[in-house]
Amino acid sequence: MDFTLSDEQIMFAETARTLLGDTCNSEHWRKLMEQDSAFDPARWAALVENGFTLLMLPESAGGLGLAELDMALIAQEAGYVALPEPLAESAGVAMPMLAALAPEHPLLADPAAIVAPAPAINPVVAAADQARAILIERDGHAWLAPREAVTLVAAPTIDPLRRVFRIEWNPATAEDLGPADWGLAYDRAALFAAAQGLGMAQRSVDLAVAYAKDRTQFGKPIGSYQAVKHHLASAQVAIEFARPVVLAAAAGIGAQDVYSRARVSHAKIVALEAADLAARSAIQVHGGMGYSWEVDVHLFLKRTLALTHAWGTPAHHRGRVAERLFTRTAGPDQTFAREARHA
Numbered sequence: 001m002d003f004t005l006s007d008e009q010i011m012f013a014e015t016a017r018t019l020l021g022d023t024c025n026s027e028h029w030r031k032l033m034e035q036d037s038a039f040d041p042a043r044w045a046a047l048v049e050n051g052f053t054l055l056m057l058p059e060s061a062g063g064l065g066l067a068e069l070d071m072a073l074i075a076q077e078a079g080y081v082a083l084p085e086p087l088a089e090s091a092g093v094a095m096p097m098l099a100a101l102a103p104e105h106p107l108l109a110d111p112a113a114i115v116a117p118a119p120a121i122n123p124v125v126a127a128a129d130q131a132r133a134i135l136i137e138r139d140g141h142a143w144l145a146p147r148e149a150v151t152l153v154a155a156p157t158i159d160p161l162r163r164v165f166r167i168e169w170n171p172a173t174a175e176d177l178g179p180a181d182w183g184l185a186y187d188r189a190a191l192f193a194a195a196q197g198l199g200m201a202q203r204s205v206d207l208a209v210a211y212a213k214d215r216t217q218f219g220k221p222i223g224s225y226q227a228v229k230h231h232l233a234s235a236q237v238a239i240e241f242a243r244p245v246v247l248a249a250a251a252g253i254g255a256q257d258v259y260s261r262a263r264v265s266h267a268k269i270v271a272l273e274a275a276d277l278a279a280r281s282a283i284q285v286h287g288g289m290g291y292s293w294e295v296d297v298h299l300f301l302k303r304t305l306a307l308t309h310a311w312g313t314p315a316h317h318r319g320r321v322a323e324r325l326f327t328r329t330a331g332p333d334q335t336f337a338r339e340a341r342h343a
Helices: 007-023 026-034 041-049 068-080 087-101 183-214 226-255 258-291 297-308 314-327
Strands: 115-118 133-138 141-146 151-154 164-168 175-179
Touching (some): 007 068, 068 183, 068 226, 087 175, 087 183, 183 258, 226 258, 258 314
Parallel strands (some): 115 133
Antiparallel strands (some): 133 141
8 A cells, every 4th residue: 555645735734734724723712712703704714715624525526535544644734733613524524525425516616615424433523613514323324404403502612712502403404405315424423533643743742842842840951851752752752653554544545445444543552652642742741730721732632532432432443453363364565455356
């Protein structure tokens, strides 16, 4: 399996990094929190203008027709800045599913439209208050309910920049899009959560490194001490081991078999474990102030905890990995196996 990034993919990711770096930083996070908000219309408009919401829509629907690997790179950059807006959920999960089920749906003609996915596996829906419509799983069907036809009940969340809601709705006011295979939507969402985990992990390490260079103790930077170096080196190693797992999962997700599902689950487990380790290590490097509201690292730990239990718990994903290991041949030659070739 070849998941080497092309020059175009690298360039697109760099564009996202520049845009998000300029519009989503500590100042912006704190302004949103002061306003008790988790959505910046100006930033979303910039994402729309640069084509990120069209990335996974087919060309027939006015999209760019790109693949999960491309979206995973953008999701990684979104994780690096703890992006509040639901780019991965809407552009990476809900809109491509809507395009597959209803290719002529009017919502597809509006690149700024947000559709919030509401699968059975998730008890709450992220960013439902900003959505034009909600794509709901029920009895194997996909239902599209206009936002105004759904009652939202705010649910408690650890992440102040990620609003979640329980929904109450009536099929009589929703559009039945017919039988739907939610398996690919689950896998895409889990994959993009893993990609965000890589970005969050790297940002946590970068914040800790910057602090360790500036903070002095006993006359020299604390980054010169072995104990601090070991913490951050362990976190960086976890990131580097998780990165190829995420890329491999993204490259092979289309197979939709026991092997590809296990790779996605493996990616979600190891990427968010890396994010958890990196955030906790960064908090320790910051010392006592690392636990304060003023230091930004807590935002990355909170987003990590939120995504760890979204789109399948760790136990759920370990079960999918176990299914592949216990029911199929294992070994180095089976690393990139596919059902069609290795049945």
